[in-house]
Amino acid sequence: xxxxxxxxxxxxxxxxxxxxxxxxxxxxxxxxxxxxxxxxxxxxxxxxxxxxxxxxxxxxxxxxxxxxxxxxxxxxxxxxxxxxxxxxxxxxxxxxxxxxxxxxxxxxxxxxxxxxxxxxxxxxxxxxxxxxxxxxxxxxxxxxxxxxxxxxxxxxxxxxxxxxxxxxxxxxxxxxxxxxxxxxxxxxxxxxxxxxxxxxxxxxxxxxxxxxxxxxxxxxxxxxxxxxxxxxxxxxxxxxxxxxxxxxxxxxxxxxxxxxx
Ligand SMILES: Nc1ncnc2c1ncn2[C@@H]1O[C@H](COP(=O)(O)OP(=O)(O)OP(=O)(O)O)[C@@H](O)[C@H]1O
Numbered sequence: 679x680x681x682x683x684x685x686x687x688x689x690x691x692x693x694x695x696x697x698x699x700x701x702x703x704x705x706x707x708x709x710x711x712x713x714x715x716x717x718x719x720x721x722x723x724x725x726x727x728x729x730x731x732x733x734x735x736x737x738x739x740x741x742x743x744x745x746x747x748x749x750x751x752x753x754x755x756x757x758x759x760x761x762x763x764x765x766x767x768x769x770x771x772x773x774x775x776x777x778x779x780x781x782x783x784x785x786x787x788x789x790x791x792x793x794x795x796x797x798x799x800x801x802x803x804x805x806x807x808x809x810x811x812x813x814x815x816x817x818x819x820x821x822x823x824x825x826x827x828x829x830x831x832x833x834x835x836x837x838x839x840x841x842x843x844x845x846x847x848x849x850x851x852x853x854x855x856x857x858x859x860x861x862x863x864x865x866x867x868x869x870x871x872x873x874x875x876x877x878x879x880x881x882x883x884x885x886x887x888x889x890x891x892x893x894x895x896x897x898x899x900x901x902x903x904x905x906x907x908x909x910x911x912x913x914x915x916x917x918x919x920x921x922x923x924x925x926x927x928x929x930x931x932x933x934x935x936x937x938x939x
Contacts, residue, residue, distance in 0.1 A: 789841060
């Protein structure tokens with residue numbers, strides 16, 4: 679391992695990304711210590727998903743540095759990128775399950791495809807992970823379309839932890855869930871991440887999720903991280919952008935696009 683235990687698991691330095699003339703990320707600096715859970719908040723269209731895609735290597739940052747456990751993602755391709763990605767687990771917005779695969783096959787996908795785990799062994803692991811997210815083994819034989827949204831999120835979480843990843847990314851993990859189910863999912867996220875000792879990076883607008891799953895919070899606005907601190911300091915950040923955002927006020931320094939032409 680190239681990195682030491684004190685070095686951050688994930689570090690972004692001066693990350694820029696533009697689409698044509700539109701600058702979306704404008705020097706993002708962010709660091710997630712090992713074993714910590716950092717949640718990035720920010721309004722719609724502020725670049726949270728673009729930042730996540732740059733980390734995952736799904737989009738290429740124009741410049742800057744993104745290191746995962748000391749390994750540089752920016753400019754890395756092919757097998758070297760796959761090796762970095764093998765450390766990742768990911769819970770996508772809307773769970774993003776494969777409709778044509780049974781639930782257990784969805785959970786086992788990364789094990790069978792990515793790690794070459796034997797089907798029978800992968801099945802056993804998948805059933806164990808399903809139990810860990812509160813689903814009974816018989817759910818493993820169903821298809822995603824037969825499940826409620828909350829159950830699909832659980833399956834997505836089981837898939838995210840299937841390979842016992844060192845880093846887990848959560849993209850709007852509670853979108854589309856009622857507040858009680860959202861709380862259940864947040865609780866499961868905390869439990870499973872802690873059990874793995876994993877480092878977590880999440881993006882969300884759900885303040886309930888932030889308060890439940892974050893050790894630290896960072897706010898992105900104007901393509902930059904404009905505040906970062908422990909979740910306990912969120913209420914007293916002294917930053918007018920953060921205050922406006924967390925209290926959901928239309929008045930403040932964040933200009934709300936009302937969709938007028
Ligand atoms: N592939 C792309 N090509 C061009 N523009 C893009 C592309 N992907 C994202 N953008 C633009 O980048 C900006 C940031 O988008 P992004 O999806 O990262 O926002 P977000 O903060 O995740 O928003 P939300 O919370 O609504 O999901 C938007 O203006 C979007 O239109």
